[in-house]
Amino acid sequence: MTTQDLPLGRHVDYPREYDAALLFPIARALGRGHIGIDGNALPFIGLDRWHAYELSWLDARGRPRVATATFAVPADSPHLVESKSLKLYLNSFNATRFDNEEAVRTRIAEDLSRAAGAPVAVAFGLPPMDGANADGANASVSIDDEPVGIDSYGPPDAALLVAVDDDMVTETLTSALLKSNCPVTGQPDWARVIVAYRGPRLDRAALLRYLVSFRDHAEFHEQCVERIFTDLLARGRPQSLSVEARYTRRGGLDINPWRATPGHAQPVAGRDERQ
Known part of the structure; x- marks a missing residue:
């Protein structure tokens, strides 16, 4: 038996270029219907705060850049974004050139907002540890x-x-x-x-x-x-x-x-x- 025969040895294809279509939105109404939540009269306020630790892209000269980022998706957005699809989407930036950091932030904010159906706030960096x-x-x-x-x-x-x-x-x-x-x-x-x-x-x-x-x-x-x-x-x-x-x-x-x-x-x- 070789490592390719084991579940841990299976090759996973990651995107080679930027692709917003990798994001997979899921209607919040699907899960809320099972709980008895009326999407038109939510009993709560809130948000989903994502922390991204593995974000990289190429600058205009082809040099890799790395960063962390925080995304805030409003709870009243019609869709959530499936986490594996978000991981694949972020990996699609790895071999893509951007003029500057702000171009990356803007692109992610636009794509996530489109997928969620509501404005998603995107900022580089992470909140502090709760010391x-x-x-x-x-x-x-x-x-x-x-x-x-x-x-x-x-x-x-x-x-x-x-x-x-x-x-x-x-x-x-x-x-x-x-x-x-x-x-x-x-x-x-x-x-x-x-x-x-x-x-x-x-x-x-x-x-x-x-x-x-x-x-x-x-x-x-x-x-x-x-x-x-x-x-x-x-x-x-x-x-x-x-x-x-x-x-x-x-x-x-x-x-x-x-x-x-x-x-x-x-x-x-x-x-x-x-x-």
Whole structure:
């Protein structure tokens, strides 16, 4: 048996020249219909913040240039962009010449905006690592060590969530144990989820059991966060709610969807140590 006979040895053809047609938009309505979200009356505001770590092109003299970049896709855009297609699209820049850095940024912004169906903000560089806990983690509480037995790993079960009506709180809870699977490739997606809310106190052990119930579930990152948001909104009845998931990197990209009740302040952009 040779390496070519193994799954790891299979050759993958990457684009040799710039090709915007590689981007594959997926209608958000498809996933939202399964959750019961009306696309014409979204219960949340938000965005999907992408971090790109592997971006390169050729300058006007043919010299390679490298950069990192951040993309912000509005949650009310009609389409999300499938992550593998975005990876292939960015790789199509590798052997393409551009006059300057701004020409690259503008081209990516135009192409992503066209695919998403709404303006996508593109900037070179990445948010800082959260050494200062910019997402509020100084005041947050990890629920990962709650003393609870778990035997439900999918499908996600909103009935596991419990809120105590006579105990009103304002708090931020976090868990690094969110895992789901990509519906296209079947590969695991790992994330830390941050839940900030004001309202009836969420039972922390119950919240942990609920988040772990995504473990065998296949759904896009953005749809998982919207499912978590809508389930917490319905079962917890908070006055204010913010849900952010910071997914680990795959293929040079990580995705950070954020959804919140209207009027909620956008969390400060940051990155986790696992990103």
